[in-house]
Structure formats: structure tokens, C-alpha cells
Amino acid sequence: MTLASMNRKYEPRKVPEKKVATSAMIASLAAEGYDTVSAPFGHALVEAAKKDDKIVGLSADLAKYTDLHIFANAMPDRFYQMGMAEQLLMSAAAGLAREGFNPFATTYAVFASRRAYDFIAMAIAEENLPVKICCALPGLTTGYGPSHQATEDLAIFRGLPNMTIIDPCDADDITGMIPQLAAHDGPVYTRLPRGKVPSVLTRHKPDYKFQLGKAQTIREGKDVLVVSTGFMTMRALDAAVALETDNIDVGVLHVPTIKPLDTATILEEARKGGRLVVTAENHTVVGGLGEAVARTLLIEGVTPSFRMIGLPDAFLEAGALPTLHEMYGLTVDRIAAQIKGWL
Amino acid sequence: MLWHIRPDSLRAIWEDIMKAERRPHAASNVSLALRAWNIRRKALLMGEVQGQGYIGQALGIADVLAASYFHALEYRPEDPEWEGRDRFLLSIGHYAIALYAVLMEAGILPEEELETYGMDDSRMPMSGMASYTPGMEITGGSLGHGLGIAVGMALGMKRKRSPAFVYNLMSDGELGEGSTWEAVMSAVQWKLDNLICLVDFNDQQADGKSTAALAQGREEDKWAAFGWHAQRIDGNDLVAVVAAFDAAREAPEGQPRVIIFDTRMCKGVDFLESREITHFVRVEPDEWSKALTVLEEGKPQ
Numbered sequence: 001m002t003l004a005s006m007n008r009k010y011e012p013r014k015v016p017e018k019k020v021a022t023s024a025m026i027a028s029l030a031a032e033g034y035d036t037v038s039a040p041f042g043h044a045l046v047e048a049a050k051k052d053d054k055i056v057g058l059s060a061d062l063a064k065y066t067d068l069h070i071f072a073n074a075m076p077d078r079f080y081q082m083g084m085a086e087q088l089l090m091s092a093a094a095g096l097a098r099e100g101f102n103p104f105a106t107t108y109a110v111f112a113s114r115r116a117y118d119f120i121a122m123a124i125a126e127e128n129l130p131v132k133i134c135c136a137l138p139g140l141t142t143g144y145g146p147s148h149q150a151t152e153d154l155a156i157f158r159g160l161p162n163m164t165i166i167d168p169c170d171a172d173d174i175t176g177m178i179p180q181l182a183a184h185d186g187p188v189y190t191r192l193p194r195g196k197v198p199s200v201l202t203r204h205k206p207d208y209k210f211q212l213g214k215a216q217t218i219r220e221g222k223d224v225l226v227v228s229t230g231f232m233t234m235r236a237l238d239a240a241v242a243l244e245t246d247n248i249d250v251g252v253l254h255v256p257t258i259k260p261l262d263t264a265t266i267l268e269e270a271r272k273g274g275r276l277v278v279t280a281e282n283h284t285v286v287g288g289l290g291e292a293v294a295r296t297l298l299i300e301g302v303t304p305s306f307r308m309i310g311l312p313d314a315f316l317e318a319g320a321l322p323t324l325h326e327m328y329g330l331t332v333d334r335i336a337a338q339i340k341g342w343l
Numbered sequence: 344m345l346w347h348i349r350p351d352s353l354r355a356i357w358e359d360i361m362k363a364e365r366r367p368h369a370a371s372n373v374s375l376a377l378r379a380w381n382i383r384r385k386a387l388l389m390g391e392v393q394g395q396g397y398i399g400q401a402l403g404i405a406d407v408l409a410a411s412y413f414h415a416l417e418y419r420p421e422d423p424e425w426e427g428r429d430r431f432l433l434s435i436g437h438y439a440i441a442l443y444a445v446l447m448e449a450g451i452l453p454e455e456e457l458e459t460y461g462m463d464d465s466r467m468p469m470s471g472m473a474s475y476t477p478g479m480e481i482t483g484g485s486l487g488h489g490l491g492i493a494v495g496m497a498l499g500m501k502r503k504r505s506p507a508f509v510y511n512l513m514s515d516g517e518l519g520e521g522s523t524w525e526a527v528m529s530a531v532q533w534k535l536d537n538l539i540c541l542v543d544f545n546d547q548q549a550d551g552k553s554t555a556a557l558a559q560g561r562e563e564d565k566w567a568a569f570g571w572h573a574q575r576i577d578g579n580d581l582v583a584v585v586a587a588f589d590a591a592r593e594a595p596e597g598q599p600r601v602i603i604f605d606t607r608m609c610k611g612v613d614f615l616e617s618r619e620i621t622h623f624v625r626v627e628p629d630e631w632s633k634a635l636t637v638l639e640e641g642k643p644q
Contacts, residue, residue, distance in 0.1 A: 056502075080498065083532065085525035088491045092529065095495020098480075099503065103495075119522070122485045123492055127473060 005317060020320040034198035034234075037171035041134065041192055042070025044178035045104060049075055052182055054102040058082050060089040066106035066136045067194045086116040093131045094123035102130055102182060109135035109150030109191060117156060124187045125162045131188075132181050138167065138191035138230065139282030140311055140328060145318035150191075151311050154258055155287025157189045165258040166190035167230035167281070167289075168210070170200040173256050176210030184212065191230060200234040201254065215262040217269065221251030224339055225269055225304075228280040229255045229289045232309070232330065236280050239335040246340060251275070258289055263296045270302050276342060277304045282330065285310040307342050309335060359427065368413050368449065375581050376643040378448060379409035383611045383638055385444035389460040389467075391631035396461075396469070399608035399615070399624035401441035403545050404512075406579050407604050408445040411541070415588040417507060420450035423477040427507055430496055432481050434489020434513040435543070439471035442479065451478040487520025489513050490540060494526045497535040505537075508592070512541045516548035519557035530599035531570035539591050540571075540601040543578065545608045549622045566601045578604025612637050 049055040049071065061084040063069045072079035082089045086107055093103040112120065112135045124131045135150070142148045157163050164186060168174050174197065181188050201208040205218050218233065219240055226236040233254040240250035253269050255262065270277050270293075277297070279290035290308035297303065311328050325331045329338065386401035411431065412418075418428040433442050443460065446452040452466070459465035466476050470484045481492055493511040500507060517523050530538050544562065546553050563575040572594035576583045584604070591600040609615035609624060612634045618624065626634065 080533075082529060083525075085529065087487075087522035088494065088525035088529050091488055091491025091522065091526065092495030092498065095492040095497070096499045097495075098492070099496050099499025101499050101502065118485055119488065119491070122482060123488050126482055 020323065034200055034203065036196040036198050037175070038196055039067035039070050039194065040171040040174040040197050041178065041194060042067035044175045045071045046074045048178050048182040049078065052102060054100060055182060056080065056096060056101050056103050058089055058093055058096075058103055058105045060084055060086045060107045060111070062107050062136070065108075065194070066134065066192060068104070068106045071104075086111045087119050090116045090119035090131070090133070091123050093133075094119075094127065094129050097124070097129035097131050098127075102132075104132045104134055106134045106136070106192070108148060109138045109153045110148055112189070113150055113153035113156045120187075120189075121160055125160050128162045128186050130185050132184075133187070133189045134192045135189070136192045136194045140316060140324055140330065141193075141231075141282070141321070143319050143321050143324055146315040149316055151284045151316060152287065153189075153191070154281075154283045154289070158259055158287060158292065162187055163259060164188045164212070166212075166256055167258055167283075168193065168256050169229070169231055169233040169254060171197040172199055172201045172208060173210045177212065177256070180210065180212040193231065198234065200237065204237050210256060213257045213260055213262060215253055215255040215257070215265040217251065218254050219250070219252040221249040221275075223248050223275060223343065224250040224278060225253060225272070225275045226250060226278045226280055226339075227253045227255055227266060227269070227289070227293050229258060230282045232280040232282050235330060235332050235335055238332040239339065242332060242336045243339060248340065248343065250339065255289060258292065261292050261296065266293055266296055267300055267302055270297055270304055275304060276307065276339070278307045278309060278339060278342070280309040280335065283310055284313055286313050305342070307338075309338060366414075366417050368416070368418075371413060373413070374643060375406075375409045375413055375585065378413045379405045379581065380611070380638070380641075380643055381448050382408055382441065382444040384635065385447055385454075385457060386440050387612075387631060387635050387638060388457055389440050389443065390626065391635070392458050393461040393469070394628060394631075395626070396440045397437045397623065398440070398626060399547070399620065399622075400435075400438050400543070400545065401444065402610045402612060402615070403606040403608045404438065404441050404543050404578070404604075405444075405610070406581050406584055407512075407541060407543065407606070408441060410581065410584040410588055411510065412445050412449045414585050415592065416510070418449070418451070423451050427505070429507045430480050430493075430509045432489045432493050432496075432509065432511045433471050433479065433483045434481070434511055434517060435486065436470035436472070436482070436484025438512070438514075438543075439467070439469065439479070439483075442471060443467045443476070446476070446478045449478075452476070486514070486517045487522040489517075490523050490526035491529075493538055493540070494529050494533070494535060497530070497538040498533060500537055501533075501535070508537050508539055510539045510541060512543065514548070515542060515544045515546060515553040515558050515562075518542070518553070518562060519548075527566065527569050527571065534597040535599045536594070536597050538599045540599070542601060542603045543606055544603050545606045547608060547620060547622045563601075563603050566603075570598065572598045572600040573603070574601070575603040575605065578606035579610050611641060
């Protein structure tokens with residue numbers, strides 16, 4: 001429970017004048033002005049599966065909520081509904097991989113990282129099996145409260161040897177990464193934006209293509225370097241546009257692969273003199289991208305001014321997603337304001 | 344269920360399997376009793392090397408392992424990853440000492456490596472791991488994993504239309520793991536009649552009796568209620584063990600199969616059998632050779 005909610009548990013509330021619904025599970029993160037793609041993961045997986053007959057899909061009662069239903073409908077004989085049993089989901093995916101198949105297993109990020117961790121660690125990662133774990137509701141992408149907010153999943157999986165970890169930004173990343181994940185001969189954990197997913201990166205950089213293991217500069221800028229991952233890259237790009245009016249020139253380095261981290265590119269960018277370096281992630285500031293970048297810089301003796309944007313080390317509130325993003329500093333305005341304050 | 348049509352590349356493998364002599368190991372002149380005795384002896388020799396080991400479990404399960412590898416299983420000793428093999432998963436990593444003994448007896452591991460057991464750089468670590476040992480299908484030890492992995496492998500083998508079985512050897516303690524029951528339900532959902540679960544019921548887990556913990560009630564009835572073909576027999580009665588394996592393999596189509604074996608810890612070495620039995624049986628340094636002598640006296644003719 002959160003301290004704020006606990007302390008006010010017995011305090012009666014009034015019906016607000018402006019009614020804001022708690023964001024449903026299908027809440028779209030699309031910002032104004034971006035085109036969206038419907039269920040990019042499901043469609044990309046179908047395309048990949050047409051080329052690779054070893055691909056199978058599994059879910060633990062969340063196919064519809066992880067966009068895997070697209071695959072299940074298109075290829076019903078290659079889909080396994082494992083029921084509401086995440087330990088089984090991961091064990092069975094490991095077994096299928098042992099028999100030569102290429103399993104994509106989906107659930108929510110909280111259930112994979114918390115409930116099924118031992119099974120991912122021992123049945124999949126220790127054996128270096130090519131199971132692709134694809135998880136919706138990463139970080140703060142639902143207002144349902146800590147039961148569904150996977151704010152520490154990256155920290156959990158970063159500690160696990162053999163794992164490749166991805167935090168895609170948008171539909172472009174998802175569409176680009178699925179064939180590369182299918183071809184990857186090892187375990188992968190990827191966060192999964194689902195439903196109507198915005199197309200952001202190609203808007204800012206028309207020739208952008210996801211590359212597994214690579215960080216890519218989406219936008220150049222001489223005052224600030226934002227090193228970001230997941231949907232925070234979208235927010236950072238929008239904040240960079242907003243800061244143009246203040247004559248603050250913000251570059252954005254998008255890091256969709258959290259592990260193995262593209263330290264060479266991060267160091268190269270951080271060395272480009274005099275810029276404030278800011279990490280931005282939809283994850284607790286403990287053990288995520290920010291700390292991974294900080295250690296990379298420190299070990300190499302690269303010491304620019306450095307700040308981190310991320311979620312606090314706390315169980316978060318329930319409520320409407322825009323309210324929560326504002327509260328925890330993930331909105332475009334809050335990001336822009338923080339950067340301005342640090343300069 | 345509409346299973347995926349097998350890739351053409353597998354056709355040759357299945358033809359090879361179907362042509363092969365079925366379970367040649369079962370036709371050996373060496374009796375199962377002698378096989379079980381050899382397994383016990385090798386396990387004791389390994390225990391002597393380290394001065395410790397889960398010897399109580401190894402002695403107790405030796406008869407089941409003898410029947411597995413010399414009656415029930417299809418495999419090729421010279422090719423442990425042969426596609427047509429029956430898979431044998433050791434969910435209970437600490438039983439590795441017993442599995443190494445039977446893998447040596449079956450010619451999958453060389454007997455000359457016996458004295459490397461548990462040593463640095465050995466292929467036989469104390470807890471069983473797939474990456475170390477030929478014939479060790481999975482990394483066990485984190486209990487409650489084997490049956491779920493077996494479900495996935497059985498699903499995969501169905502996809503490939505493989506005629507082989509998946510065996511998963513687990514312990515009564517693992518009956519307390521929730522993940523075991525997830526897999527129990529799933530095997531019924533997917534009609535995994537190529538899955539045979541073996542439960543070693545010696546009624547001992549780390550802190551005491553399994554029946555004093557979560558193994559309450561009649562275990563075979565629980566599995567049957569879930570839809571499994573369930574048998575419960577004396578796991579140290581070789582005739583019954585063999586019959587149970589046969590019945591399991593020939594159980595009705597569409598049904599997963601379980602055999603619960605009541606076994607006696609330390610079976611075959613009377614002074615250890617009569618000792619107050621615990622999960623980890625302590626054997627004094629001078630007792631290993633004494634145990635081997637006692638076992639020698641009971642060698643089957």
C-alpha cells in the first residue's frame with residue numbers, strides 16, 4: 001500500500017465535479033498527433049510464424065490482453081491456452097523449446113517477473129532456451145495499482161544471466177523486433193505495448209529500424225542528451241520539441257535493448273562534450289536503465305552532469321493513468337520542466 | 344486436436360524409430376534385480392567418494408530406476424540425444440547420485456568416472472544439471488519444475504508426432520508445490536497420454552514426514568480425480584513395478600499416467616534401513632564400506 005492512501009483510508013471523499021475514469025486495461029498511450037497501429041505484436045508474430053514453422057504461441061489466460069489473440073485466431077493449431085497458471089506457462093514453454101520449438105509466451109509483466117520468476121530463471125534462462133517472454137502492462141501503464149504495475153520488472157530480469165531484455169517504444173519497434181526475436185537463439189524478456197500502439201520513431205526519424213542490441217540516436221541536440229527507453233522515448237521526443245521554444249536543444253538516444261546494453265553507443269554519445277545527460281524510463285529508478293547507464297559512465301570515467309527520470313522507489317497509487325503520469329513525472333510537461341530546472 | 348503436421352525432415356527419424364528393435368535393453372539376460380543391485384552399489388561407491396550424499400533416496404528408488412532403464416525406456420546409450428528416445432526428467436536434482444548410477448549401468452555415462460562424483464570439473468555434480476551430464480534432460484533441484492517442463496515436452500512431441508514417452512520422476516515433497524498441480528491439470532486439458540509421471544513416495548521431506556505436511560489424504564485418488572490414470576504400488580517390489588510401467592504405457596488413449604511408488608529409504612542396507620530415517624541420512628566414514636559389505640551379502644543370484 002502507499003503511504004498516502006493508507007493515511008487517508010478513513011477520510012470520506014466527495015464525488016468530484018470532473019469525473020475521470022480509472023484507466024482501463026486497454027488504455028492507449030497514444031499522444032495527440034501520432035498515428036496508431038492496432039495490435040502490432042499479434043500481426044508481426046503471425047508474419048514471423050508464416051516463415052518459421054517452429055514458432056508457437058502460449059498464454060496464461062491473457063491472449064486477448066497481450067494481442068496474442070491475433071496469432072491464436074490466425075494459427076489456432078499453433079496456439080496453447082495454458083490457463084491461469086504462470087508457472088506452468090513458463091515451464092511448458094521451456095519444454096516446447098527443448099523439443100525444438102520457438103515459443104512466444106505472453107502474460108502481464110507483473111506475473112512473469114514476480115510469480116513465475118523461478119521458472120524463468122531455472123527452466124528457461126539457466127538452460128539458455130529460446131523462449132520469448134512478451135509481457136503487457138509494463139511499468140506504469142495501468143491505473144489498477146501495484147498488483148498490475150510492473151515497476152521493477154527490468155531490475156528483476158537484469159540480474160538474470162542469459163536474458164536479453166527489451167523495452168520497445170512503439171509499434172515501429174514491435175514490428176521491427178519480432179523477426180529478430182524469432183531468430184534469436186536464447187531467452188528474451190520484452191515489454192509489450194498492446195492495443196492501439198502509436199507509431200512514433202519513424203515520425204521523428206523516417207529511416208528508423210529496430211536493431212536488437214543497438215541504441216540509436218533519434219534526434220540530435222547540443223544542450224541535453226536524453227537516454228531513454230520504452231514509451232519514455234516518445235515522451236522525451238515530445239519534450240524535446242516543447243523545449244525548442246526555450247532554445248534548449250535536446251538530443252534523444254533511444255535504448256530499446258536494456259540487456260545487453262549498447263555501452264559503446266551510450267559512451268560515445270555521453271562523451272560528446274558538455275551535455276547534460278538525463279536517463280528516462282518507465283520503471284523504478286532502482287535497477288533499471290538509469291543505473292545501468294550510470295555504472296557504464298562511471299566505470300569509463302565519463303562524468304557529465306547526470307540526472308535520472310523514472311518512477312520512485314515506492315508502490316504507486318491507483319487512479320487515472322494521466323493523473324498518475326503527472327504525479328510521478330512521466331508527462332511531457334513534467335519532463336520538459338525538470339530538464340529546464342536542471343540546466 | 345489438430346496437431347501441426349510434422350516437418351518432412353522428421354519423417355526419416357520416425358521411420359528409423361519404428362524400424363528399430365523395441366527396447367533392446369529389456370531383452371538383456373541380466374535380471375532387473377541385479378540391475379537394481381548394481382545401481383545401489385554404484386550409488387554407495389559415489390557416496391563413499393564424497394563421504395555424503397542422498398544415499399537413502401538412491402537406495403530407495405533403485406528398483407524403479409532399474410525398471411525404467413531396463414524395462415520401460417527406449418534409448419540409445421551411444422546417442423543420449425537421439426530424437427526417438429523416451430525422455431526421462433529428474434525433477435528432484437538431489438537424486439542425481441541415483442540417476443548417475445543408472446546412467447552408468449545403462450552405458451550412457453562411463454563407469455570410470457564414478458570416482459569424480461561431486462569433484463571439481465566432474466560431469467556428475469551433486470545436484471543434477473542438464474548442461475553437465477549426458478542423459479540428464481533437465482536441471483532439477485528447484486522443486487516443482489519437472490512436471491511442467493514435461494507437459495511442454497509432451498506437447499512438443501505431440502506436435503512432432505513422436506511415438507516416444509516423457510517420464511518425469513518427482514518426489515512426494517513436490518506434491519506440495521502448487522506448480523505441480525498446475526501441470527497435473529494441464530496434462531489432462533491437453534490429453535497428454537505420452538506423459539508418465541513417477542512419484543517416489545518415501546514419506547520424507549527436509550523437515551519430516553510428507554504425510555505430516557501437505558501430502559494429506561490418498562494421493563492416487565487426487566490424481567485420478569483430476570483425470571489421470573493413477574496407480575499406487577510398492578516401489579521396492581520389482582514385479583509390481585514392472586507391471587505398473589506396462590499398465591501405464593498401455594493406459595487408455597488421451598489420459599496422462601502417474602505411478603506413485605511407496606519406497607523404503609535406504610532399501611537394501613539393513614542397518615541404515617533400521618536407523619531413524621531422515622531426509623538426509625548421515626553415514627559415518629567407516630560405514631560406507633560396511634554398507635557395501637552388507638549389500639554384497641544380499642547380491643541377487
